[in-house]
Amino acid sequence: MFAARLPKRLPRPLPLLRRSVSSTPCRRSDALFVHRDTPYNNPKIPFEFTAENMKRAQEIISHYPPQYKKAATIPLLDLGQRQNKGWTSISVMNYVAKLLEMPPMRVYEVATFYTMFNREPIGENFVQVCTTTPCMLRGSYDILDTVCSHLGGIKPGDTTKDGKFTVIEVECQGACSNAPMIVVNDDFYEDLTPETTKKVLSAFAKGEKPKPGPQSGRHTSENSAGLTALTYHTQPYGPGEFCQPEFQ
Amino acid sequence: MLRLVSSASKPASTGILTKVVPSSCSTLGGRRTIASTSARQADITLTVDGKEVTVPQGSALIQACEAAGATIPRFCYHDRLAIAGNCRMCLVEVERSPKPVASCAMPAMPGAKVFTNTPLVHEAREGVMEFLLANHPLDCPICDQGGECDLQDQSMRYGADRTRFHEITGKRAVEDKDLGPLVKTSMNRCIQCTRCVRFANEVAGVEELGTTGRGNDMQIGMYVEKTMDSELSGNIVDLCPVGALTSKPYAFHARPWELKHTDSIDVMDAVGSNIRVDSRGTTVMRVQPRPNDDVNEEWISDKTRYAYDGLRFQRLTTPLVKQGDRFVAASWEDALTAVANGLAKSGAQGDEIQAVAGHLADTEAMVALKDLINRLGSDNLTLDAVGGHAAPVHAVDVRSNYLFNATVPGVQEADVILLVGSNPRHEAAVLNSRIRKSWLHTPLEIGLIGERIDTAYGYDYLGADAKAVADFVAGKGEFAQKFKAAKKPLIIVGSAVVEHPDGAAVFNALAKYVEQNKSTLLTPEWNGFGVLQRVASRAAAYDIGFVPSKKASTTKPKFIYLLNADEVDPKSIPQDAFVVYQGHHGDLGAQLADVCLPAAAYTEKSTTWVNTEGRTQLGRAAVPPPGASREDWKIIRALSEIVGNPLPYDDVLNLRDRMWEISPSLVRYDVTERTSVETALAGLKTMAVGTAKATVSGKAFTKPINNFYQTDPISRASVTMAQCTRAFVKGENYGFSELSSASEAAYA
Numbered sequence: 001m002f003a004a005r006l007p008k009r010l011p012r013p014l015p016l017l018r019r020s021v022s023s024t025p026c027r028r029s030d031a032l033f034v035h036r037d038t039p040y041n042n043p044k045i046p047f048e049f050t051a052e053n054m055k056r057a058q059e060i061i062s063h064y065p066p067q068y069k070k071a072a073t074i075p076l077l078d079l080g081q082r083q084n085k086g087w088t089s090i091s092v093m094n095y096v097a098k099l100l101e102m103p104p105m106r107v108y109e110v111a112t113f114y115t116m117f118n119r120e121p122i123g124e125n126f127v128q129v130c131t132t133t134p135c136m137l138r139g140s141y142d143i144l145d146t147v148c149s150h151l152g153g154i155k156p157g158d159t160t161k162d163g164k165f166t167v168i169e170v171e172c173q174g175a176c177s178n179a180p181m182i183v184v185n186d187d188f189y190e191d192l193t194p195e196t197t198k199k200v201l202s203a204f205a206k207g208e209k210p211k212p213g214p215q216s217g218r219h220t221s222e223n224s225a226g227l228t229a230l231t232y233h234t235q236p237y238g239p240g241e242f243c244q245p246e247f248q
Numbered sequence: 249m250l251r252l253v254s255s256a257s258k259p260a261s262t263g264i265l266t267k268v269v270p271s272s273c274s275t276l277g278g279r280r281t282i283a284s285t286s287a288r289q290a291d292i293t294l295t296v297d298g299k300e301v302t303v304p305q306g307s308a309l310i311q312a313c314e315a316a317g318a319t320i321p322r323f324c325y326h327d328r329l330a331i332a333g334n335c336r337m338c339l340v341e342v343e344r345s346p347k348p349v350a351s352c353a354m355p356a357m358p359g360a361k362v363f364t365n366t367p368l369v370h371e372a373r374e375g376v377m378e379f380l381l382a383n384h385p386l387d388c389p390i391c392d393q394g395g396e397c398d399l400q401d402q403s404m405r406y407g408a409d410r411t412r413f414h415e416i417t418g419k420r421a422v423e424d425k426d427l428g429p430l431v432k433t434s435m436n437r438c439i440q441c442t443r444c445v446r447f448a449n450e451v452a453g454v455e456e457l458g459t460t461g462r463g464n465d466m467q468i469g470m471y472v473e474k475t476m477d478s479e480l481s482g483n484i485v486d487l488c489p490v491g492a493l494t495s496k497p498y499a500f501h502a503r504p505w506e507l508k509h510t511d512s513i514d515v516m517d518a519v520g521s522n523i524r525v526d527s528r529g530t531t532v533m534r535v536q537p538r539p540n541d542d543v544n545e546e547w548i549s550d551k552t553r554y555a556y557d558g559l560r561f562q563r564l565t566t567p568l569v570k571q572g573d574r575f576v577a578a579s580w581e582d583a584l585t586a587v588a589n590g591l592a593k594s595g596a597q598g599d600e601i602q603a604v605a606g607h608l609a610d611t612e613a614m615v616a617l618k619d620l621i622n623r624l625g626s627d628n629l630t631l632d633a634v635g636g637h638a639a640p641v642h643a644v645d646v647r648s649n650y651l652f653n654a655t656v657p658g659v660q661e662a663d664v665i666l667l668v669g670s671n672p673r674h675e676a677a678v679l680n681s682r683i684r685k686s687w688l689h690t691p692l693e694i695g696l697i698g699e700r701i702d703t704a705y706g707y708d709y710l711g712a713d714a715k716a717v718a719d720f721v722a723g724k725g726e727f728a729q730k731f732k733a734a735k736k737p738l739i740i741v742g743s744a745v746v747e748h749p750d751g752a753a754v755f756n757a758l759a760k761y762v763e764q765n766k767s768t769l770l771t772p773e774w775n776g777f778g779v780l781q782r783v784a785s786r787a788a789a790y791d792i793g794f795v796p797s798k799k800a801s802t803t804k805p806k807f808i809y810l811l812n813a814d815e816v817d818p819k820s821i822p823q824d825a826f827v828v829y830q831g832h833h834g835d836l837g838a839q840l841a842d843v844c845l846p847a848a849a850y851t852e853k854s855t856t857w858v859n860t861e862g863r864t865q866l867g868r869a870a871v872p873p874p875g876a877s878r879e880d881w882k883i884i885r886a887l888s889e890i891v892g893n894p895l896p897y898d899d900v901l902n903l904r905d906r907m908w909e910i911s912p913s914l915v916r917y918d919v920t921e922r923t924s925v926e927t928a929l930a931g932l933k934t935m936a937v938g939t940a941k942a943t944v945s946g947k948a949f950t951k952p953i954n955n956f957y958q959t960d961p962i963s964r965a966s967v968t969m970a971q972c973t974r975a976f977v978k979g980e981n982y983g984f985s986e987l988s989s990a991s992e993a994a995y996a
């Protein structure tokens with residue numbers, strides 16, 4: 001008799017998609033902030049500055065008071081990265097720590113903080129495509145797509161199979177007046193179009209180094225339409241011209 | 249190892265509003281003045297919530313607020329650590345400040361008007377809390393911190409009552425780190441307060457913990473895979489305001505509200521750290537530190553914290569009498585009669601009756617045992633140490649000969665420290681953190697004679713043996729000169745030196761040296777000569793005169809009473825001697841015994857402990873002793889009755905009266921009594937006279953503790969300590985460590 005009082009429960013249709021056990025998607029960052037030993041990156045791989053780099057390192061260290069030797073961490077890591085084919089391996093970090101007599105962890109902290117230290121190997125040419133707002137407005141995603149497809153359909157963060165190029169997407173490089181731009185190794189290639197981008201990359205693929213800077217014919221960041229202001233005076237003002245009589 | 253400290257990292261003070269560590273800036277000599285903001289001790293006055301409050305200049309605003317009675321929520325701020333200012337929970341409103349300010353990172357300014365209870369502050373805190381919770385998992389029911397979690401408590405008090413979190417991408421996920429067998433990590437819960445990082449770097453000297461990455465991806469860790477090899481690592485569990493770092497052995501064992509707290513004293517080393525024993529029913533569930541600025545500040549060593557599980561294993565719970573080669577359980581009556589019969593049968597007379605006081609013997613038991621043995625006509629009172637059968641080379645007539653006279657907090661006043669045959673890191677881990685603190689923040693110089701060790705600070709290595717001591721006394725070398733020039737020099741002699749063949753020579757040389765340099769080493773304010781004991785019972789044993797007479801020390805014993813003595817050399821016990829072991833663990837001592845009398849461990853009895861500086865402290869029973877075991881002094885009292893020589897005290901109060909007769913300092917609790925200069929000098933003179941004939945063998949000093957984690961029966965029975973031994977001492981299972989430990993040693 002109590003059964004009659006109970007509300008009639010209709011079987012509900014099961015939701016189409018069952019929730020998996022963990023609903024938290026893995027949030028991927030560009031890089032891992034812990035070190036994993038790999039055959040190509042482990043502390044047993046030796047690293048030491050070349051004699052020439054050692055001289056530079058000593059010079060850098062000499063800029064700072066002896067008790068603040070650790071201030072040289074960033075320049076030395078950079079030096080190490082350049083010597084180590086563009087990436088900062090754990091051995092580089094350990095070496096820098098040893099050189100500066102500081103705990104290795106302090107160097108790891110610096111190296112993981114700054115995104116310009118690559119902690120994974122990169123290709124011969126490191127292509128960084130800026131996609132921050134000014135570049136984006138000027139079509140940087142087209143440039144990024146061009147770069148990726150031109151290099152054989154890789155994705156940002158990947159290295160080409162032949163190991164010649166690594167592409168990543170980066171934030172503003174400070175060349176907004178020449179947007180869109182890419183950075184290849186240490187040089188800026190600006191005012192790009194998909195065509196000029198391909199040209200630049202092809203040159204690098206051949207082992208050449210195209211001329212850095214604007215690829216549109218501009219010299220620097222002058223107005224691409226020529227002078228638009230101050231055009232009526234062909235000559236600069238002479239001294240005293242247009243001044244009050246007493247100053248003429 | 250360079251002592252680099254960022255300018256903000258000097259702990260503001262040892263406690264709220266206590267004066268900052270006395271600055272020794274005047275002795276800097278222009279060197280390493282990196283972190284020294286000059287300690288100007290002027291007081292300033294400001295207003296907090298309309299209440300005027302006066303604090304020393306240089307205090308943080310949060311301290312001023314605390315002094316005014318306003319509670320400020322915080323996660324990253326900690327009294328004893330450097331200021332980070334990264335949790336933003338301690339926001340308060342300051343008049344004429346456009347934004348709320350983080351009170352921990354803001355110095356208190358004279359005349360400032362601070363408000364801690366305004367709508368702006370409430371809103372700010374609520375906002376900060378919301379951000380902190382945005383990435384914090386909602387796993388309180390399965391989190392070990394639940395019930396004692398700062399984040400939980402403060403979100404109840406200051407947080408919003410509803411969520412606005414609808415993030416499609418979900419919460420941040422961080423992988424857990426393996427820090428070893430002591431600290432369990434659950435890094436998703438981390439709120440990046442960096443307390444653990446600051447503790448590891450400043451206090452523990454493990455400069456391997458840090459933060460990697462940045463922004464939302466920042467995480468705490470070592471970057472490389474390795475364990476946190478520090479004898480103080482357990483403290484980061486306490487420091488962690490959330491459940492990111494929890495205790496691995498305690499994981500899922502109890503909830504804080506189920507536990508009974510008992511304030512007690514630690515016996516794993518001679519520092520006498522103040523602890524709180526948390527028990528449930530008859531089991532000790534965990535051991536926590538209890539703040540005491542004069543002893544352990546807020547830290548305890550890992551052995552203190554984690555060896556408690558040894559209290560459950562290998563216990564003697566019933567009296568045992570040996571029949572043939574087997575122990576047979578017996579009643580107390582039978583066992584005590586067996587002892588009395590054994591004593592009679594062995595025919596031991598006078599000094600042939602020997603008592604050995606072990607590492608964990610409490611003062612009451614030692615007093616009772618000494619009285620009993622003396623009443624039986626013997627003076628053969630020996631200690632469970634190498635050479636313990638003879639009187640120690642430093643005489644025990646004057647307290648200052650064997651105590652750590654500079655006191656534990658006094659270590660921070662020293663400007664030069666000489667360590668002789670001592671490794672404070674393992675013999676007194678908490679004291680070592682004080683030396684490190686001083687080394688980081690003052691121009692303290694440290695010299696070491698003895699085996700090379702990895703202290704947590706840099707030192708000048710002077711040599712390995714007594715010859716180095718002689719050189720030092722002769723003033724040879726740069727360090728000896730520095731030592732002479734110092735204002736508050738400190739000589740720390742390790743307790744192992746007493747046990748060393750050259751101990752007499754070393755004490756002789758040092759006693760003369762102290763006498764010669766009494767203008768700095770021995771003044772009414774400063775006694776710079778001290779022995780660092782490493783065994784909880786030793787200072788008390790010396791205090792009550794638990795040492796053999798000259799005649800007794802050469803007598804071959806026929807009856808041996810081992811009181812908690814588990815380090816005895818089996819060869820030192822004659823085959824035909826009758827051996828009684830009284831103690832709580834079936835360890836080495838029990839194996840040698842003919843009769844075992846089960847006693848209480850330190851968590852099960854309320855007894856007196858005298859630490860290395862002569863501070864008498866009272867431990868308290870947290871749980872009852874297991875099975876038929878009884879408190880130590882009661883066993884001896886009962887035995888005295890059976891051997892027909894009853895001791896004249898029936899309860900512990902009478903026994904403590906007897907202790908007062910022996911030495912009043914044994915019942916003056918929680919204070920250290922300074923020996924006067926004259927007495928100390930007289931003591932040194934006796935020491936010098938007593939050791940005048942000593943010769944130098946030139947044998948190198950060795951460290952007495954090779955395995956920090958297993959030094960006594962409790963820690964040897966502990967599973968956790970066994971795991972620590974495997975992980976840290978033997979380095980099993982954790983492969984990565986070899987590189988980093990080598991590099992650490994390079995900076996030491």
